[in-house]
Amino acid sequence: MSQESQNRSDVELNNRLQLFSGFYGRPWTLEQRKHLFARLSRLGLNTYVYAPKDDLKHRPQWRIPYNGEEAEILRGLIHSAKANNIRFVYSLSPGIDIGYSRIEEIICIKSKLDQVRMLGCESFALLFDDIECEMNETDRQRFSSFVSAQVAVTNEVYEYLGRPQFLFCPTEYCESRAVPSLERSEYLTTLGKELHSDIHILWTGPRVISRHITVAHARSVAKVLRRKPLIWDNLHANDYDQKRVFMGDFSGRPVALKNEIAGLLMNPSCKYELNFVPLHTFADWNACSDDASSVEPPPASIELEEIIKAVVIPSEEGGAEVAGNSQDSSDVVMAEADRYVAFSR
Known part of the structure; x- marks a missing residue:
């Protein structure tokens, strides 16, 4: 990711903390989200990524525009976030069944994001996680590879929107899913070369749920992606098994990691109330000085x-x-x- 780029968004993600509502399960209520924005602001956290997997029009019905009532609810969320100085990032997850070579599909994505932009949103994301790595025959004739198809769609949408702050979630989003390995993955290597250099790439670490993310790991990822990764941190997420809950502190990420990443998004526990300790210790980590000698943040107060x-x-x-x-x-x-x-x- 070029630090000298003139097309960089006016608000950098680097060394800032965010929240990523991207879990599977019942989405949080409107009041919970508004309550969250005020809390994030008090904690010095600056961004909320809207990506609830069970919002039908985020993923399974991604082509369908929001109706009037839904649009007003979304508008209220966006305005509430702005009122608390929280950047609201709207994400769309079309990879589940998109036809990459069909112009109608690209128009659907543009129209959907245009609708959300009219509601006041200024930052966006396209997510291609948790999907099959296959293309239909028409797509195979049009694109040289699966990742090239994703990149072509993303770059076109990014340019159409006027190069806003933009995030991309790859299908190989952690080292354990890189085929055959991080350094030898054709998917990740092509992604780093072809995706617009100002688009942030999401990454969960060595694994989907990473107990530790080291400086060395982040540097290895940055070398392949040709930019610092934006960490999508599943440490406290529990959508894979809601009978298990991790309510402990934010740990396993050295303070020096902040110098090696474009930012860090915390994917929270499905149950809203259970995120208090993780959020506060997460904010404490952010408040630590970027001292490379620091291994772990101090205990949370x-x-x-x-x-x-x-x-x-x-x-x-x-x-x-x-x-x-x-x-x-x-x-x-x-x-x-x-x-x-x-x-x-």
């Missing part, structure tokens, strides 16, 4: 009072209610909070 506030939001009647309207979830969070604070002391 989280008080029980703040954890209580995290699971309670004001009600319209002037009282308070559990965020997400789930007493069971609140009990789980509070129990975890007690254990966390006791351990910290």
Whole structure:
């Protein structure tokens, strides 16, 4: 990724933190997202990527425009994010069944993103994760490879939109999915060469869920992609098994990693209330100085009072209610909070 590029977006992602709502399962409610934007702003986090896999018009029905009611809800989210100085990135996931060589498909993508742009969105993403690596016969005649088809579509849409801040999620999005390896992957090598240099490439690390992401790993990825990777961090995600929950602190990423990546997106736990400790320790990591000698961020300064506030939001009647309207979830969070604070002391 060229740091000298004149086409770079006016807001850099480098050394900033974000939240990526890209999990499988029931999407968060409108009120939860608005509550989140205010919290992100207070924590110094700056970006929210809208990518709920179970929003039908994000993935399975990606060609279909939002109706009037849906559009107004999305407009409200975008404006709420802006009011809290949070960059709202709208993502579309067409890879599930796109015909790469069909002009009608490209028009659908442009029209869909145009609709969202009219609602106030200024940043976008195309996601090609978790799909089959196959093309139909027409696509095979048109494109030399699967990745070349993805790149052609993405570059065209990027230029059409006027080169906004743009993210791309590859099909090989971690080292364990690189075929046959990170350094020898034709897919990733071609992606690095052909994708516009100002488009950020998402990467989850050595694995889909990476316990550790090292400086050396990030440098190896950057060499192949010809730009610093934008980390899509699944450390706290639990959509693959919602009976398992990781509510611990953000760890396994040295502070020096910030110098080797374009940014870091945290893919959260499906249950909104369970993200308090991860978010706060995530923000603490960001607040650390970019000292290459630092291995891990210092312990987070989280008080029980703040954890209580995290699971309670004001009600319209002037009282308070559990965020997400789930007493069971609140009990789980509070129990975890007690254990966390006791351990910290």
